[in-house]
Every structure is written in C-alpha cells, then in structure tokens.
Amino acid sequence: MMDEALRILTFQSGFNSAVVVAGTAALGLAGGTVGTFLLLRRRALVSDALSHATLPGIAVAFLAGAALGLPERSLPLLLAGAVVSGVAGLLTVQLLSRFTRLTEDSAIGAVLSVFFGLGVVLLSVIQNLELGGQAGLKTFILGQTAAMAQGEAIAIGLLAAGAALAVALLFKELRVLAFDPGFAAVQGWPVGALDLVLMGLATFVTVIGLQTVGLILVVALLIIPPAAARFWTDRLPALTVAAAVIGALSGWLGATLSALFPKLPAGAVIVLVAGGFFLVSFLFAPARGLVAAALRQGRLRLSFAERRALTDRLAGRPVEGAMALWLRLRGYARNGALTPAGRGAALAAERDRRLWERFLADYPALLPAHANWGVDPIDSVLPGDMVRLLEERSTPS
Amino acid sequence: MMPDVQEFLQIDAPALLAAVLACAACALVGNFLVLRRQGMMGDAVSHAILPGIVGGFLVAGTRETLPMMLGALAAAALAGLLIEAVRRLGRLESGAAMGVVFTVMFAAGVVMIEQASAGGVDLDADCVLYGQLETILWLAPTGWDSLRDPAVWAALPREVLTLAAVFALCAALVGLFYKELKITTFDPALASTLGIPAGLFHYGVVLLVAATAIAAFEAVGSILVIAMLIAPPAAARLLTDRLAVQILLSVALGVLAALAGYGAAAFGPMLLGASHSLNAAGMIAVASGLILALAVLFGPRHGLLGRRRAIGRLRRDPEAVA
C-alpha cells in the first residue's frame, strides 16, 4: 500500500493516473490563485451561484448534441453550455443585487437554487427521452476523476495552468482591484473590465473543475485554499503563492487518495484534504491562527490585569481573588505585601504607564503605527532619547 | 386527460401536501434569513446537514426519520458554530466562512455515503440532491368518500406528518418570539442592551432553518430547499413594506409555487401529450424562481417596472410621490 501511494504521489504508477493526478493538482493551483482575489473582493460565494447555474446549460447542451445527432457526449459542447448558463446565473445575481432591494446573499441563494432546479427538470426530461450517454451527465454534479480520459486530464491541466498564469500576468492590476476598487477607478484603471476578467477566470476554473470535483463542490477549490492561506500571511504575493500551493497540494493528495482507496470520490476527497489544510492553518498558523491569537489576547489581558494589580498594591489598595493568587505565584507578593521583585515590577509598570501617558498627551501624532504602544514596555517601542525626554517632562518639577 | 380520483388521492395528493407544507415552512423561516442578510446560511445549512443525515442513518441502521433528523440537527448546529467561529476568530468574511464550512461538511457526507454504499447500505446521493417527492404515497384513500374516514387520515404518510409538525413548530415559534425576532433582526445591538440575547436568536434561526430544511429535504432534496427558503420571502420582500404582511405573503407565495410547480411537473407533460412526468421538486424551484422574477419586474413600489413608472411620475409632478 505504501509503495503504491508513493508511486502515485511521485507520478510513477502508469501514465494515466500520473496525468490525472497532475491535472488535478494544476486545477487546485488555479483555484487557489484565482480564489485569492475572489476572497479579497468578497466574491467567494458568487462563484457558488455560478457553479450551480451551470447545470441547465449542461443539460441543454446535451439535448442540443442529441438533436444534432452527435453519438457520444461531447465534452467541449457540454462545457460551452455550462459557461453560457453559468454566466447567465452570474449576471442574474448582479442584476438582482444591483437593481432591486434584495441583498447579494438572497440573490445568490435564489439564483443557485432556481437554476439548479431548472437543471434538475431538464435532466428528468433527458431521462425520459432515453438518450444514450446520459449517465455521464450525473458526474458533473458530484465529480469523478475516474471518468476522466487522459486527453481530458491533460487539457484540464494545461487550461488550469493557463488560468494561474493569467493571474500572475495581471497580478498588479488585480491587486489594485482587490485592495481599493474606488481608488483604482479614480486612477483610471478599467475596474469594470478587471472585475469581468476576474469573474471570467472564476468561470473558467469552475467549468474545467466541473468534471473532477462536481458543480456542488467546485466552489471549494476557489474558497478554501485562499481562506487557509489567509492565516499565514498579510502580504498579497505571499498569500497568492500560499493559496496556490495549498490548492495544488489538495488536488494532488486528494486525487492520489482517491486513486488509492476504493469508494473515495475524488471531488469530495480533494475538498476534505483542503479542509484539513484549512483546519491546521486556522488553528496553528502563527500569524493569524486561533491558538496564536488566543495566546496573544490572553497575555494582553493578563499583563493589563497584572499591571493594574501591581500598581494597586503599590498604592496600598487591596488586591483580591485570582489576581492576588497570581501575584503570589509570580513571586511578586507574599503575606499580602509586595516582594522586592514585585515592587520592582510595580514601579516599572507605574513608570510605563506614566511615560505612555506623557507620550500620548504630548505627541499623539507620533504614535508608532505598528508597535503595540501602551501595551509593551515603552523602552522596547520608543527610541531612548524620546524616553529620556518623556522622563524629564513627566517628573514633577 | 385527468387522472382518476383514486390515483390522484394516492399519488398526487400526498406529494402535493408534502410540497405545500415544505414550501410554507421554508418560506416562513426564510424571511428571517433574507432580512438578516443570511440568505446563504440556507445554502450552507442545507449542504452541511448531509454528514449528519448519513451519520444518523448509519448509527440507527434504518431509514427512520428520527435518527436522521437528530443527526442532521447536530450537524446543522455544528455548522452554525463553526461558521461563527471561523468568521469571528478567523476574521474571514461570512461568505468565505460559510463556503469553507459547508463544502467540507458536504464532502464528508459524500464520502460517508460512498463508504456506506460499499457496505451494501441503500442510501444514494441522488435522493439527497433531488429528494423523493414522487415516492410519497398515501395508500389509504380509495375515493373522495373515503376521506370521511378518520382511519384514512391517520394513515397519512410519515413525510407529510413530519412536515406538518415542522410547519406547526415554525409557526408557533415565530408567533411566540415575533417581537424578539423582529428586534434582533433589525437592531441586534439595541436588543443586546435590552437584555435580549441576540446571539442566541442568531443560532435559533439557524437551527430552525435546519429543522425545516431537514424535513423538507426528504421531499425535495438539499439544493431545492434553498429555493423555497429564499425565493418566496425575497419576492414578498419586493411586494410589501410591512413585516407581518411580508411573512404571510411569503407563505402564500410558497404554497402557490408548490401547487404550480407540482401541477406543471405532474400534469404539464400529459397536457402536451407526453407520457412521463418531470421532476416535481425541480419544477417547484423553477416556479418559485418565476414568482420572484415576476415580483422583480412588476412589484408595485420596488419592482423594476413599477420603479420606472414612479420615477416618471416624480419627474412630472415632484409633489405627488410621497
């Protein structure tokens, strides 16, 4: 089992499965890069409406193919149908949220479910007509890598790589769009056109992902990798790369697992792997992860409470409850009085507070933008001569 | 050609009843999703309950409603908590938070179904996606006269009874907590300062949506439930400016969508001379979409055409439009 896993992961178990795995990884990569900008534009769920809205187009394209007498289902035709109805769904969402009082969330929900309903009705028509090749249509809903022919996998991989490349080329423009569309418009950037390009890329990734992941879950490729990457960095280039890497890894591992074990549908497994990456990032990423944030917040509260308790003690006010216990544990107080160490800490806290107070009073415009002023010891934030100046000014003359 | 009475009562009547009750219940709670700008919560919840349903099914080993319903409720509660956790603690916008949580949970459900079907368990993804409105049968009635027999009514299919109970629950809760729902939806900050737990009501609405979606989803499937949650309240939203009217109207529009959709699916092809019927749940979603489209176009004050007329009037006589 391990050997086989290794072989698939390293693309050595036959050309076909290697191609499928590589194609899926490329798909994940494209989803991560395009999704980053969707996330920053707060458009993540619009792509959900888009992907569900592809179903009626696929069904109509299938019917058209049958009417034209095509023997087998023709993938390009079906995907063209998917694009047309997906874009129609997207435009309906825009129309509803722009020209009626309905908010975007309602518009998305209504469009995705009604379009999907229409697709379901059309599928039942197709079923009744008893046309050949219709079994393949169901794979568009939940996805299936096993169904992917080698040529299709190569095509998907190349197209996905193309989408990622397009994002790389348009990086500067998309960055402006995502950061401040109003500013971008004033600066003369074609914001509307850029938005169209972004949604076009999202449509593109969605449609090429339909077969692998299915139209219900394909949105996950666009949402989860960038959402996971968001916890690791605040810088856009790093964010895009991290999202691409997480997306590619998800596709790669997911397709491998699906090939390795029976009854593991590729689309769902890819999403679960991506979800695993998200969970780890959400919890443990050092920049914005939950554990790090909770620790930071807890330390902040504790340090404030501790300083308050110390200065209270210093001023002879009583300190009770958990804080009294904490001061004892820290060795700052014994038998209801401050120890020498506690006295030192209390005096330092008192001085910090006094100097910060002075600084805020005299130089509020000079607040260091990124430092945690008022929280960290003043000596570690402000330069020495500034601290000395504050010392002089705050000493009662 | 009309189907004969017994066939109608045994096949169409229970399906129609189920559809009407499902639509009414969904529309009722959907109002609060639409007003809270949480329309996508319906989407998220209806996808996220899948692993709960499969889990309940696997644990109980039967297709009884109760274990599946409990599993689904647990999954919905988990989804609601996770979404809030990701949104608040992870500082992601709510759309992305929902997108992450519901796709992962749905994927888990799909994997569970596939794994279970390997063990010879009969539960396929299709009935989850499209529901089984057509398989709801009411074998007791034999004709109009038999409807006077209480025993016939007692033999109503389980799905219909479940939906009736859920609709009654929704109506009772909305009636009982109308005032609190209104204020926590409109101004949660004020509600909090008055001591009304706005956060609890948020989860309450999510759970109520989940309960409704679960009951309805058996009949119409997990995605079409979203149409019933969103489209009728959204249409009603465009037709009135009063909350109570909006709620009643949305229920009426939901019922209308159910009747029109089912009618079109079951009898439409027959009228055109085809022998098969269409997918009723899908048709109901399409009908609710049409109703929404009509409201968008022709709504008196907020419809696109109505607004254009009002603007025209305003141009001619600025004083006339208050």
Added chain:
Amino acid sequence: MQYLWRTPGSRTAPEEASPIGPPPLEIRGLTVAYHRRPVLWNVDYAAPPGGLIAVVGPNGAGKSTLIKACLGLVPRVSGAVEVFGRPIAKQRRLIGYVPQRESVDWDFPVSALDVVAMGRYGKIGWFRPVTRAHKEAALHALERVGMADFAKRQIGQLSGGQQQRVFLARALAQEAQLYFMDEPFAGVDAATERAVLQVLRDLDAAGRTVICVHHDLQTVSDYFDHALLLNTRVVAQGPVGRVMTPDLLSRTYGGRPMPAPAAVEAS
C-alpha cells in the same frame, strides 16, 4: 417576565438611591484593543449625576468604542463599567441607547411606530405582545420629536433627519435613567437638530443623564453641561467651561505643537 438573561435579582432604582449615591456611570481602567493595538487606553471616568455630557475627540479616538464598551457590545481587555453602582448587566432597564444611524438596515419592513415600540420591549418581556398602552407610549415618544404624522411610514421612506428622530423617540420610549447616544447630531437638518436638542433638554430637566458622542466643537458649549475629551485616553473631563479650552482641545486633537526628537520621526 422581563428580559433578565444572566442575572435575575432585585435592583435599586436610582430614585431610591441617596442623592450622593453611586454615579450614573463609572468607568475604571477601561482598555479596549483591536488585535493588540489599543483603541481605548486606561480610561477612568465618573459621570456626574444628571446633565448632558459630550464625548469629544478626533476621528478614531475611540468615542463610539467607548459607548459600545460601556454597553458590553465590544469585548474589553481590562477594566470595569458600573451603572448606578452595579454592573451593566443588572441595570439594563436603566439604560437607553441611540446607535449611529448607519448601524441598521433602513430598508427593513417596519414602520416608524414599530421601531419606537422596540424601545419598550425591555419592559414588555418574553412572550407578551406589544399592547395598546405600549403603542400609545411609543406614539407619545414620536410626538415629542415631532414625528407623530409619520408613525405609519416605512422607515426607509423617511429622510435622514427623520430617521434620527425616530431613533431618538425609541430611546425616549425606553424611559431610561442613563442614555448613550452615538452622534445624534450627525448629518441632520436644522429642524432635526432643534428637535434633538429639545429632547436632550427635556431629559436633562427630568434629571436624566445623557452621554453623547458629539463631533461639532462649535456647539459643545451651547448644548452640553459637561465634556469628556477623549483621544484613546481621557485628555480632560469636567464642566464645558473648564475643559473646552484651546489648550485642552489642541491636546485632544493633535498634541501640543512642539519639536519632536528626530529619532522618533525616523522610527
């Protein structure tokens, strides 16, 4: 049954409290931080009983945050807030709140009267409907702000100033002892400004305490008795005549103009 959520128990109405009882609002060591950056830093404040208090400071000084932290709407890093000597959770019925106008969805399907009646919900409690008496109280509150004619109007069809008056009427309907108002004069027309001012004076005359975030420095001294100058920390507090001085204001709004060491500018 009232909305006693966390802390059932008796409470002392301020009428019963002795004249030298606890202040309407007491804030001790309040710090609020966004991530690790303080928005409010070590705020200590005790509001004098009765009177109109303006909270004044530049944009981003934490004025709204101060109100929200007092009401428990944003988490605090440290500090305590007491209303008439007890934690706020036990004193909800004594508090009225006028949020910023942008904080709600004005397209919401309710009438002006409905919104004002919401101020009564705290008194109505669970399960009971809004009775005629409460509606009349709401209507009376609308009359006091000159909005009775618009009672049935959907709130989205009101002008900005009218919406502000509806919010004010809602606070009146709360019949509170201590009011928090977030920029009630922001972006309103002259008629509304007069109406708001009249309401403030009525409340003052009735012995209520009103704490108002206020942005217009010109009118602070005319409209208010006390001022709290805030720029992340309390710069000054006291009667307007004493704190609305050029020196204190320039400290609040930009710091004293004095040469700064070059090292700081570089850092």
